[in-house]
Amino acid sequence: MERFGYSDDELLTLPLSYRADLLAGRAALVSGAGTGIGKAIAVTLGRLGARLVICGRKPEKLEATEALLKRAGAEVLPHALSIRDPEAVAGLLDAAKARFGGIDMLVNNAGGQFPQAAIDFSPKGFNAVVDTNLSGTWYMMQAAARQWRDRSAPGAIVNIVAVVGRGMPGVAHTCAARAGVIALSKTVATEWAPLGIRVNCVAPGIIATEGMNVYPDEARRAMPDTNLMRRFGTALDVAELVVHLAGPAGNFITGEVVHVDGGNQIWGDQWTIPRPDWYTTPQESPFPGR
Ligand SMILES: CCCCCCCCCCC/C=C/C(=O)SCCNC(=O)CCNC(=O)[C@H](O)C(C)(C)COP(=O)(O)OP(=O)(O)OC[C@H]1O[C@@H](n2cnc3c(N)ncnc32)[C@H](O)[C@@H]1OP(=O)(O)O
Numbered sequence: 001m002e003r004f005g006y007s008d009d010e011l012l013t014l015p016l017s018y019r020a021d022l023l024a025g026r027a028a029l030v031s032g033a034g035t036g037i038g039k040a041i042a043v044t045l046g047r048l049g050a051r052l053v054i055c056g057r058k059p060e061k062l063e064a065t066e067a068l069l070k071r072a073g074a075e076v077l078p079h080a081l082s083i084r085d086p087e088a089v090a091g092l093l094d095a096a097k098a099r100f101g102g103i104d105m106l107v108n109n110a111g112g113q114f115p116q117a118a119i120d121f122s123p124k125g126f127n128a129v130v131d132t133n134l135s136g137t138w139y140m141m142q143a144a145a146r147q148w149r150d151r152s153a154p155g156a157i158v159n160i161v162a163v164v165g166r167g168m169p170g171v172a173h174t175c176a177a178r179a180g181v182i183a184l185s186k187t188v189a190t191e192w193a194p195l196g197i198r199v200n201c202v203a204p205g206i207i208a209t210e211g212m213n214v215y216p217d218e219a220r221r222a223m224p225d226t227n228l229m230r231r232f233g234t235a236l237d238v239a240e241l242v243v244h245l246a247g248p249a250g251n252f253i254t255g256e257v258v259h260v261d262g263g264n265q266i267w268g269d270q271w272t273i274p275r276p277d278w279y280t281t282p283q284e285s286p287f288p289g290r
């Protein structure tokens with residue numbers, strides 16, 4: 001199996017498509033910034049001059065990203081919390097205001113799921129995924145929007161979702177949650193345009209991060225079959241798109257869902273669990289005519 005994800009040195013030195021001071025004077029909040037895609041987003045924003053608020057549940061993961069951001073010369077405020085706790089989220093936005101006067105960009109990247117046939121989901125498992133990916137993202141969006149409204153300041157939100165248009169057998173809970181985030185984003189893009197708030201989503205296909213280790217070896221080996229380019233994407237592919245949408249290049253973009261998926265939304269395997277015989281060998285329907 002190939003190595004998943006970038007090393008710290010790669011995150012600091014890989015060439016970027018933007019000028020080095022693009023985001024100078026701006027502040028960004030990135031959730032789930034201790035690992036994978038969120039870490040790459042935070043470091044990329046920091047390399048472009050932004051000040052960072054980073055959050056996630058585990059302080060030790062945030063400390064690693066904090067150290068990396070300091071090496072990039074960025075100011076950083078780490079704040080451990082679960083986005084599933086709305087009061088903690090309100091406290092996070094208060095802390096960002098106290099340190100940086102508020103944020104300009106919010107990137108909702110924290111999330112995840114576990115692969116399981118939907119018929120076997122327990123209520124607790126289903127709710128854990130929906131609470132994290134839908135409710136947690138919403139608490140962050142609303143808290144940021146309230147602060148922008150109260151400060152009479154504009155803002156940009158980018159929500160990291162997934163490629164859910166064809167469904168994904170094995171992760172129905174996350175498909176439900178991410179579809180909810182997309183619908184929320186389109187709706188509040190309209191409600192919040194008068195406040196100067198833009199809201200967009202980024203839908204990554206398979207991206208090489210350590211988070212992929214929750215999938216069995218067999219599934220990971222088959223992942224390049226999910227897209228036209230027959231390979232994994234990188235966390236930098238996602239991070240550079242986030243810069244475009246959250247930064248000045250995205251000034252006229254809102255209510256959008258941009259896929260960074262090698263074409264997975266139009267072609268490729270969507271299964272994250274072994275598929276039943278029904279889909280692998282010729283079958284006679286046990287319910288003819290029904
Ligand atoms: C063949 C082709 C292959 C194609 C493959 C395509 C793959 C595309 C995949 C979709 C795209 C997305 C990719 C990614 O997101 S990669 C990043 C992945 N990283 C993660 O998902 C992070 C890890 N996941 C989690 O942290 C958890 O899943 C969760 C999101 C639920 C976190 O919540 P919480 O911390 O509350 O979770 P708990 O551990 O306390 O569990 C709560 C209950 O959830 C149920 N559960 C949890 N894990 C499992 C499991 N592995 N199996 C079954 N049930 C699970 C369970 O009910 C838990 O309660 P109990 O512990 O009391 O039983």
Ligand SMILES: NC(=O)C1=CN([C@@H]2O[C@H](COP(=O)(O)OP(=O)(O)OC[C@H]3O[C@@H](n4cnc5c(N)ncnc54)[C@H](OP(=O)(O)O)[C@@H]3O)[C@@H](O)[C@H]2O)C=CC1
Pocket residue numbers: 031032033034035036037038055056057058059061081082083084109110111112113132136160161162163203204205206207208209210211212
């Ligand atoms: N990699 C991929 O191919 C794809 C990823 N995605 C999505 O992109 C995002 C990043 O994925 P990736 O970097 O690969 O995965 P990771 O598992 O590495 O990252 C998920 C991050 O979210 C944080 N997190 C999880 N739950 C919470 C919570 N309740 N409160 C605060 N932080 C939380 C985790 O930190 P901690 O444990 O410290 O809380 C972790 O840093 C996720 O939403 C993922 O589902 C979507 C499609 C494809």
